[in-house]
Amino acid sequence: MNPHIFHNLCDTLRANCGIRDSRNGMTVEEMVGMFLMVVAHNTHLAVVAEQFQHSKVTVSWVIMNCIKAIDGTHVAACVPSSVRGAYRDRNNEITQNVLATCSHDMMFTYVVTGWEGFAHDSRLLSDAATLELFPAPYGEQYYVVDAGFPNIPGYLAPYKGQRYHRSDFNDDTPPTTEKELFNQRHVSVRNVIEWYFGVLKNRFAILRSMSTYGPVRQGQITIACFVLHNFIRLNNYHDRLF
Incomplete structure (x- = not known):
């Protein structure tokens, strides 16, 4: 060329x-x-x-054809005591579960908010995949997902029952099987969305401690934070949090 x-x-x-x-x-x-x-x-x-x-x-x-990572993250919610049971996550905190996809350039490309903290990530994905605007993978494309999601065409999950998290591997405990090696490579790719969630919550304190807005408004605020994240990323690539 x-x-x-x-x-x-x-x-x-x-x-x-x-x-x-x-x-x-x-x-x-x-x-x-x-x-x-x-x-x-x-x-x-x-x-x-x-x-x-x-x-x-x-x-x-x-x-390769890994288009994005997809995962759920919990952000703070403020709800009436009558429904707190549904919003109580596995850490016993009151949260809403947010499903998001991200590209490898630190941009969020799809966000679903408003689900109760008790809701499982796979349930959010199952519902989102039925929506017209959901960016479904096609052909040989796939999302990398964690073990909480199904391992089906278009969604590549790690091997279950094997070491997976980055902290599981270091110089003293390298992968010893093909499945562990796959999991180590898998988490190195999927970890990008965990990092992006961390940047998002570090920038927007309201996601760590939500004020007393109504449920709909809390979802809108959360989406606005994702949009602002993308806007800053596009216009200030060298922002300190990036």
Whole structure:
């Protein structure tokens, strides 16, 4: 590919498709270069990783069809005592359960609010998937999800009954089986949404301690926080929390 065509392609992806340099320093040019190296020359991922000095996991993320991560998070709720039982989560706190999808550029792409804290994540997903605006995966695309979700086409969950969380693996306790290795790689990809939730709640204190608004308004406030997160991300990429 002619160099000026390559750079035009990268500029177009930046301008029209929301592709951004990654937070770990990988540029769009590197991402496109790796992709082109694979599709144009059928180069093995290990060779691409060596050429670009990135891990094979990183190269796989660029090449494969993992479109987003999806998960639920609990934010503070303020409800009448008569319905607190339904809003009491597994930590015995009064919350609403929020389902969200995020892309790898730290943008939330779909949010459902208002569910009781007692509601299970899989129930939220089952309901959301029936809605017209839900960004359902198609073809070979898939979401990475945690073990609380079903492992079905379009939704890739980890192996159950195996070590999974990042804290389970360190230099002294590396993966010892193929399933554990899969889980370690899986959580390294899915953990991105946990991090984004952390940034969101760190920025918007109301999500940690909701005021006495009505149930509908609390859901609207929560969605507004997600929208503001995206707006800040688009307009101030180097914000300290990012």
